[in-house]
Amino acid sequence: MNKTIITLAAATLFSHSVLATTELPDKQAELPAHPKTEKSDHLVPRDFSTIPNTPFGDKVKQGYSLFVNTQTLQGKYVNNQQNCVNCHMQAGMKADSAPLWGAFMAYPAYRSKNDKVNTYAERIQGCFTYSMNGTPPPQDSPELVALSAYSYWLAMGGLLDKYNMQNTPIPELSDAAVQLGGNDESFILPIEMMKDLPAGKRGSLAGRSFPKLDKPEQAPSIERGEIVYNTTCASCHGANGEGIRDHGVQSFPPLWGKDSFNWGAGMHRVNTAAFFIYENMPLGKSIQITKQEAWDVAAFMNSHERPQDPRFKGDLKANQEKYHNHQGYYGKTVNGKVLGEHSY
Ligand code: HEC
Ligand code: HEC
Structure with missing residues (x-):
C-alpha cells in the first residue's frame, strides 16, 4: 500500500x-x-x-x-x-x-x-x-x-x-x-x-550535517595549526597539501592548491573544516586530536591559496564583502600575501 x-x-x-542551471x-x-x-x-x-x-x-x-x-x-x-x-x-x-x-x-x-x-x-x-x-x-x-x-x-x-x-x-x-x-x-x-516528519520539517534527522564544536579556548592559530598538520596530516595529504597521487590516481585528496576545493566551498570556512576534521581526521582515527588542534589545523589548511571563488568578478574586496562574511581567510593577509589575489 x-x-x-x-x-x-x-x-x-x-x-x-527550478533555477536556470546557468545561474x-x-x-x-x-x-x-x-x-x-x-x-x-x-x-x-x-x-x-x-x-x-x-x-x-x-x-x-x-x-x-x-x-x-x-x-x-x-x-x-x-x-x-x-x-x-x-x-x-x-x-x-x-x-x-x-x-x-x-x-x-x-x-x-x-x-x-x-x-x-x-x-x-x-x-x-x-x-x-x-x-x-x-x-x-x-x-x-x-x-x-x-x-x-x-x-x-x-x-x-x-x-x-x-x-x-x-x-x-x-x-x-x-x-x-x-x-x-x-x-x-x-x-x-x-x-x-x-507525525514525526511532516513536510517542511524533515531537515533535522539525527546525524545530518556536521556536529558543532564549541568555540576554542584560544583563537585558532595558523602557527600552531602548522605543527599539527606536519605531525598528523602531512603523511597522507602531502607536505604542501597536494595529497598523494599514485599512477595518475589521487589516492589521498589535496587540501589546498589548484586541485582542491575552491574559495566558495563550505570546507574553506574555518568552522566547517574544524567540525569535519575533529569528527573524521586523521582518517581511521588512530588518534583523536583535541578540539583546539582541530580549530588550529583548520585555520592552517584554509590559509593557503586554492582555486578562485567562481563568483569573483575582478574585485576581490567586493567579492569578499558580498560573500565572505564568515570565518575564513579570503581577502585577508597571511604571511604578507592577500589570499584570493593569486588564486588558480
Ligand atoms: C571538499 C569537500 C566536499 C566535496 C568534495 C563535496 N562536498 Fe558536498 N558538502 C560539503 C560541505 C562542507 C557541505 C556542507 C555545506 C556547508 O556547510 O557549507 C556539503 C553539503 C552537501 C549537500 C547538502 C547537505 C545537507 O545536509 O544539506 C549535498 C547534497 C552535497 N554536499 C552533495 C555533494 C556531492 C553530490 C558531491 C560531489 C559531486 C559533493 N557534495 C562534494 C563538502 C564537500
Ligand atoms: C591516514 C591518512 C590520512 C591522514 C593521516 C589524514 N587524512 Fe584527511 N583524508 C584522508 C582521506 C583518504 C580522505 C578522503 C576520505 C574518503 O575519500 O573517504 C581525507 C579527507 C580529508 C578532508 C576532506 C576535504 C578534501 O579536500 O578532500 C580534509 C579537510 C582532511 N582530510 C583533513 C585532514 C587533516 C587536517 C588531517 C590531520 C589532522 C588529516 N586529514 C589526516 C586521509 C588522511
Missing part, C-alpha cells in the same frame, strides 16, 4: 520551478551544525545487494559510482582532484559527516536571502560549482538524476527500516521527484512516519 501512495505522489511532483547559486548556505547525536538515532541505509535490477535501480547504482569516483566526470563537470566521497564519508552514508540521507530529506529548502526554493538537485549542483570547482550537470541530466536517486534510496531504506517496515520495498520515484527532494508536501511518507 505504501508503495502505491508514494508512487502516486511522485507523479504530482512536476510543478516546481550561479549566490551563496553556498552554511548548514545548521547540530549537536553530536546518538548512533542509535541515525538512519542506516539498506544493503546495496537489495538495489533492484530495474531502470530505477540502475540509476541508484550509477549515483553511487559517480559519488565515490567523481573523477570519471573530470573535465566535463569536475575541474579538480576531488571525489564527493572525500568529504561525505563512507559513500555519503556516515552520520555527522553531511550524509546524503540526511540531506535528501531536507530539500526543497527555502533560502531566506532571496526566498528561492532550493531543490535537492540544486544543492548537489552547488557542490559541483564549489567543492568540485566545476560546472554542474544540468537539471534532468543522467548524472544529476543518478546522484539524487542514490540519495533518495539511502534515505528511504533507512526510514522504512527505522519504522519497522523492513519488508516494504523502496518505492521507485520519477526523475523529477528525486531531484526535488523529500521535504515537499508532494513527497508523501507512510502514515506511520507523518
Whole structure:
C-alpha cells in the first residue's frame, strides 16, 4: 500500500520551478551544525545487494559510482582532484559527516536571502560549482538524476527500516521527484512516519550535517595549526597539501592548491573544516586530536591559496564583502600575501 501512495505522489511532483542551471547559486548556505547525536538515532541505509535490477535501480547504482569516483566526470563537470566521497564519508552514508540521507530529506529548502526554493538537485549542483570547482550537470541530466536517486534510496531504506517496515520495498520515484527532494508536501511518507516528519520539517534527522564544536579556548592559530598538520596530516595529504597521487590516481585528496576545493566551498570556512576534521581526521582515527588542534589545523589548511571563488568578478574586496562574511581567510593577509589575489 505504501508503495502505491508514494508512487502516486511522485507523479504530482512536476510543478516546481527550478533555477536556470546557468545561474550561479549566490551563496553556498552554511548548514545548521547540530549537536553530536546518538548512533542509535541515525538512519542506516539498506544493503546495496537489495538495489533492484530495474531502470530505477540502475540509476541508484550509477549515483553511487559517480559519488565515490567523481573523477570519471573530470573535465566535463569536475575541474579538480576531488571525489564527493572525500568529504561525505563512507559513500555519503556516515552520520555527522553531511550524509546524503540526511540531506535528501531536507530539500526543497527555502533560502531566506532571496526566498528561492532550493531543490535537492540544486544543492548537489552547488557542490559541483564549489567543492568540485566545476560546472554542474544540468537539471534532468543522467548524472544529476543518478546522484539524487542514490540519495533518495539511502534515505528511504533507512526510514522504512527505522519504522519497522523492513519488508516494504523502496518505492521507485520519477526523475523529477528525486531531484526535488523529500521535504515537499508532494513527497508523501507512510502514515506511520507523518507525525514525526511532516513536510517542511524533515531537515533535522539525527546525524545530518556536521556536529558543532564549541568555540576554542584560544583563537585558532595558523602557527600552531602548522605543527599539527606536519605531525598528523602531512603523511597522507602531502607536505604542501597536494595529497598523494599514485599512477595518475589521487589516492589521498589535496587540501589546498589548484586541485582542491575552491574559495566558495563550505570546507574553506574555518568552522566547517574544524567540525569535519575533529569528527573524521586523521582518517581511521588512530588518534583523536583535541578540539583546539582541530580549530588550529583548520585555520592552517584554509590559509593557503586554492582555486578562485567562481563568483569573483575582478574585485576581490567586493567579492569578499558580498560573500565572505564568515570565518575564513579570503581577502585577508597571511604571511604578507592577500589570499584570493593569486588564486588558480
Ligand atoms: C591516514 C591518512 C590520512 C591522514 C593521516 C589524514 N587524512 Fe584527511 N583524508 C584522508 C582521506 C583518504 C580522505 C578522503 C576520505 C574518503 O575519500 O573517504 C581525507 C579527507 C580529508 C578532508 C576532506 C576535504 C578534501 O579536500 O578532500 C580534509 C579537510 C582532511 N582530510 C583533513 C585532514 C587533516 C587536517 C588531517 C590531520 C589532522 C588529516 N586529514 C589526516 C586521509 C588522511
Ligand atoms: C571538499 C569537500 C566536499 C566535496 C568534495 C563535496 N562536498 Fe558536498 N558538502 C560539503 C560541505 C562542507 C557541505 C556542507 C555545506 C556547508 O556547510 O557549507 C556539503 C553539503 C552537501 C549537500 C547538502 C547537505 C545537507 O545536509 O544539506 C549535498 C547534497 C552535497 N554536499 C552533495 C555533494 C556531492 C553530490 C558531491 C560531489 C559531486 C559533493 N557534495 C562534494 C563538502 C564537500
